[in-house]
Amino acid sequence: MKFINAQMIPGILTLYNDKITFKAKGIIENHEIKSLFPFNELQSVKFGLSLTPFRITIMESDGEPWLFDQVPRKDGNKFVELYNVLHS
Secondary structure (H helix, E strand, C coil), rough: CEEEEEEEEEEEEECCCCCEEEEEEEEHHCCCCCCEEEEHHHHEEEEEEEEEEEEEEEEECCCCCCECCCCCCHHHHHHHHHHHHHHC
């Protein structure tokens, strides 16, 4: 599953069976601060409201939060639902 506009940096979050990846678009393409989120290093993945309609928050096991804003509501709900199914 993919969608655009993450962390105020345009890009794509992709959900796999064992990981989530982020691929930036535009001038920072291939220079992402972090692009790989293996499930075994994650504490939680949540979806909710933010100042820029909706947000996915990926919380790493060490407590580091990664915020992905401007997520379409339908896509964000589905993304987190699928993550929960795959991770359970």
